[in-house]
Amino acid sequence: MQLTILATTLLLLTLIGFYLGRSRAVASAGGNRRQLHSLPGYHGVYVALWCGLPALFIVALWLVVEPHVIEALVLSGLPEGMTDVGPGQLSLLINEIRNAANGVSFFGEPNPAVVAAAERYNALHQIGFAAMGVVAAAAAIGGLAWARRRIAPNMRARNRVEKAIMAILIVLSTISVLTTIGIVLSLLFESIRFFSRVPVTEFLFGLQWSPQTAIREDQVGSSGAFGAVPLFAGTMLITLIAMCVAVPVGLLSAIYLADYASPRVRSVVKPVLEVLAGIPTVVYGFFAALTVAPFVRDAGASAGLDVASFSALAAGLVMGIMIIPYVSSLSDDVMNAVPQTLRDGSYALGATKSETIRQVVFPAALPGIVGAILLAVSRAIGETMIVVMAAGLAANLTANPLEAVTTVTVQIVTLLVGDQEFDSAKTLAAFALGLLLFCVTLILNIIALRVVRKYREKYD
Amino acid sequence: MMVMDRSNRATAPTAPAPGAQAEATAEATAGVYGPLKISAQGVDVFYGDKQALKQVDLDIHENQVTALIGPSGCGKSTFLRCLNRMNDVIESARVRGTILLDGQNIYDRDLDVVTLRARVGMVFQKPNPFPKSIYDNVAYGPRIHGIGSGKAELDEIVATSLERAGLLKEVKDRLHEPGTGLSGGQQQRLCIARAIAVNPDVILMDEPCSALDPIATARVEELIDELRENYTIVIVTHSMQQAARVSQRTAFFHLGELVEVGDTEQIFTSPRDERTQGYITGRFG
Ligand SMILES: Nc1ncnc2c1ncn2[C@@H]1O[C@H](COP(=O)(O)OP(=O)(O)O)[C@@H](O)[C@H]1O
Numbered sequence: 106m107q108l109t110i111l112a113t114t115l116l117l118l119t120l121i122g123f124y125l126g127r128s129r130a131v132a133s134a135g136g137n138r139r140q141l142h143s144l145p146g147y148h149g150v151y152v153a154l155w156c157g158l159p160a161l162f163i164v165a166l167w168l169v170v171e172p173h174v175i176e177a178l179v180l181s182g183l184p185e186g187m188t189d190v191g192p193g194q195l196s197l198l199i200n201e202i203r204n205a206a207n208g209v210s211f212f213g214e215p216n217p218a219v220v221a222a223a224e225r226y227n228a229l230h231q232i233g234f235a236a237m238g239v240v241a242a243a244a245a246i247g248g249l250a251w252a253r254r255r256i257a258p259n260m261r262a263r264n265r266v267e268k269a270i271m272a273i274l275i276v277l278s279t280i281s282v283l284t285t286i287g288i289v290l291s292l293l294f295e296s297i298r299f300f301s302r303v304p305v306t307e308f309l310f311g312l313q314w315s316p317q318t319a320i321r322e323d324q325v326g327s328s329g330a331f332g333a334v335p336l337f338a339g340t341m342l343i344t345l346i347a348m349c350v351a352v353p354v355g356l357l358s359a360i361y362l363a364d365y366a367s368p369r370v371r372s373v374v375k376p377v378l379e380v381l382a383g384i385p386t387v388v389y390g391f392f393a394a395l396t397v398a399p400f401v402r403d404a405g406a407s408a409g410l411d412v413a414s415f416s417a418l419a420a421g422l423v424m425g426i427m428i429i430p431y432v433s434s435l436s437d438d439v440m441n442a443v444p445q446t447l448r449d450g451s452y453a454l455g456a457t458k459s460e461t462i463r464q465v466v467f468p469a470a471l472p473g474i475v476g477a478i479l480l481a482v483s484r485a486i487g488e489t490m491i492v493v494m495a496a497g498l499a500a501n502l503t504a505n506p507l508e509a510v511t512t513v514t515v516q517i518v519t520l521l522v523g524d525q526e527f528d529s530a531k532t533l534a535a536f537a538l539g540l541l542l543f544c545v546t547l548i549l550n551i552i553a554l555r556v557v558r559k560y561r562e563k564y565d
Numbered sequence: 566m567m568v569m570d571r572s573n574r575a576t577a578p579t580a581p582a583p584g585a586q587a588e589a590t591a592e593a594t595a596g597v598y599g600p601l602k603i604s605a606q607g608v609d610v611f612y613g614d615k616q617a618l619k620q621v622d623l624d625i626h627e628n629q630v631t632a633l634i635g636p637s638g639c640g641k642s643t644f645l646r647c648l649n650r651m652n653d654v655i656e657s658a659r660v661r662g663t664i665l666l667d668g669q670n671i672y673d674r675d676l677d678v679v680t681l682r683a684r685v686g687m688v689f690q691k692p693n694p695f696p697k698s699i700y701d702n703v704a705y706g707p708r709i710h711g712i713g714s715g716k717a718e719l720d721e722i723v724a725t726s727l728e729r730a731g732l733l734k735e736v737k738d739r740l741h742e743p744g745t746g747l748s749g750g751q752q753q754r755l756c757i758a759r760a761i762a763v764n765p766d767v768i769l770m771d772e773p774c775s776a777l778d779p780i781a782t783a784r785v786e787e788l789i790d791e792l793r794e795n796y797t798i799v800i801v802t803h804s805m806q807q808a809a810r811v812s813q814r815t816a817f818f819h820l821g822e823l824v825e826v827g828d829t830e831q832i833f834t835s836p837r838d839e840r841t842q843g844y845i846t847g848r849f850g
Pocket residue numbers: 612617635636637638639640641642643644655657
């Protein structure tokens with residue numbers, strides 16, 4: 106609430122800064138706009154930036170630093186003996202004070218010292234916030250006044266605004282990059298902890314996956330088997346089945362859409378195909394588990410085959426249907442992007458439609474098509490829900506699509522679901538699997554880029 | 566150097582229809598033109614409801630360059646595309662009338678478009694080599710039509726076609742590099758070689774030099790003059806100088822109508838229609 110008021114105030118100040126800057130620029134040129142180096146609007150933005158950015162920076166800094174300062178102050182005001190405890194106890198205590206300060210109490214009658222500390226906490230928080238508001242507003246007004254004073258006809262406001270915009274963009278993109286790096290690093294560190302208990306070689310090359318035995322701490326590393334090969338084999342098997350469905354169907358429908366369908370048909374069929382991508386995967390999951398898996402089992406039984414009720418085939422088939430639009434929609438786009446002049450050139454030589462598609466359109470669109478397929482592959486590898494519901498949990502190392510298999514993503518889910526010790530090998534194994542999966546998709550993407558670039562060089 | 570046999574798909578020309586024969590004879594005896602190759606009679610073209618060509622009658626003679634000129638949007642390209650039925654590719658286009666190629670109506674129901682296009686090649690405004698090697702670009706047509714069975718035969722066709730398009734010397738060491746890597750003028754000559762490779766009778770060119778620089782243009786114009794010996798050429802151009810340089814006969818189109826057709830020299834020196842006069846003296850267009 107208070108924060109909203111503060112934000113609104115700062116926004117208003119910024120807006121005022123914009124108009125003041127603009128009118129000041131016009132005035133400084135004596136009404137003759139051609140004397141201005143930059144358009145008046147740029148002067149306005151210049152002042153607005155000087156008004157808004159410092160205040161924003163102060164607020165952000167405050168929000169990060171304030172809790173720590175207040176905590177330290179509150180803790181130092183507590184009676185002697187209460188703070189001489191371990192770090193775990195201390196954070197519990199701090200939580201208790203915070204809860205009391207917010208009027209929540211879980212532990213019946215609270216300790217009077219805690220109540221006092223909570224009051225102190227609230228008071229400090231109030232003061233702190235007020236101080237921040239004043240400082241921020243002062244910074245905004247100061248910045249406004251300073252920037253406004255600097256406005257002159259020959260000030261290069263446009264160039265400065267452009268620089269500021271670039272800086273803002275850099276900061277924002279840095280945030281996304283840093284987040285990614287942070288996630289990867291946390292995966293890496295947890296994986297390193299895992300590998301200190303289970304050797305890397307066992308994880309990478311072990312043929313046995315049965316983490317269930319490692320639930321109790323006294324059994325860690327003694328009998329749990331953490332060989333990831335069956336999981337990756339299962340992932341690959343299901344992905345392969347899915348691609349066997351999605352690539353032919355997707356590519357052929359893309360060809361139909363791009364070169365055979367009339368514009369009317371295309372405008373209906375393409376969105377309908379894309380709806381397939383919008384169906385929640387959990388819906389595909391129970392479709393796979395309740396319809397396709399029994400069908401596959403029964404069909405197999407009538408053919409005299411022994412099919413598990415959860416089979417890789419069922420999951421792969423449904424996953425293939427799910428990723429058809431990834432292949433078809435993107436491939437259709439790239440084939441449409443092949444210039445009509447190339448098609449005309451081929452038709453004019455007497456080539457038929459299918460010859461033209463096979464020999465001109467398809468090769469020219471190949472880089473994009475490969476990209477589409479690899480995108481679909483990484484989608485398939487990362488898919489979880491369908492496999493959880495239709496492929497089962499048994500970590501069989503098999504190439505037989507009629508047996509139950511499990512995948513990396515499914516195992517990550519099962520490792521983390523339920524009450525787990527956070528530093529047991531079982532939980533940490535999830536991070537290691539995640540890291541490995543990340544590496545696999547990364548390599549896949551790199552290969553995709555390579556392929557695309559290679560053909561680019563050759564054909565453009 | 567006619568090494569290429571017409572494929573099994575490109576049938577030999579049928580005997581000319583009596584009428585066309587008579588006309589051709591009449592003009593041939595006048596001593597001005599070669600035998601009649603194409604005769605368009607009452608051609609109308611519609612794009613949807615819009616009429617782009619109105620009752621066009623035009624005769625095109627063998628071993629001669631016929632230029633189609635006129636202000637832009639007057640239907641030159643549309644007419645050109647009628648001659649190899651490239652308008653079939655355009656969804657909204659409808660063609661009415663008769664176009665006889667060697668006396669046979671190319672809009673007959675039982676005429677095979679593939680065969681027709683093997684006999685009537687086309688070069689486009691913007692060079693459009695396929696994203697393949699130079700060799701594969703030229704070999705594309707022969708492969709489609711099953712001309713040149715062995716590799717040696719295909720090599721021969723590719724070399725001859727490039728030679729005729731005046732490109733062989735420049736590319737013979739890089740036949741297997743992409744055709745898209747050539748300069749604009751070379752690309753256009755590659756497209757001409759590609760059209761020649763299926764051994765057509767007629768080559769249609771739609772403003773083949775409009776994307777080229779003056780030197781490349783001069784090169785292509787020279788080439789057109791050389792090709793006249795073996796092929797019948799119809800060229801659309803927006804440059805009157807080009808029409809004057811390369812063509813023997815010129816047809817002037819205006820607003821979808823064929824206004825005037827005659828010897829190039831006559832069209833440019835003493836046009837009969839005042840619209841033609843207006844166009845060539847630069848009053849409009
Ligand atoms: N694909 C098309 N669809 C609809 N109208 C077209 C199409 N192509 C050409 N036209 C129309 O037909 C007329 C003749 O066009 P075109 O033959 O390209 O003229 P030119 O080549 O003489 O400049 C123009 O008015 C043009 O707008």
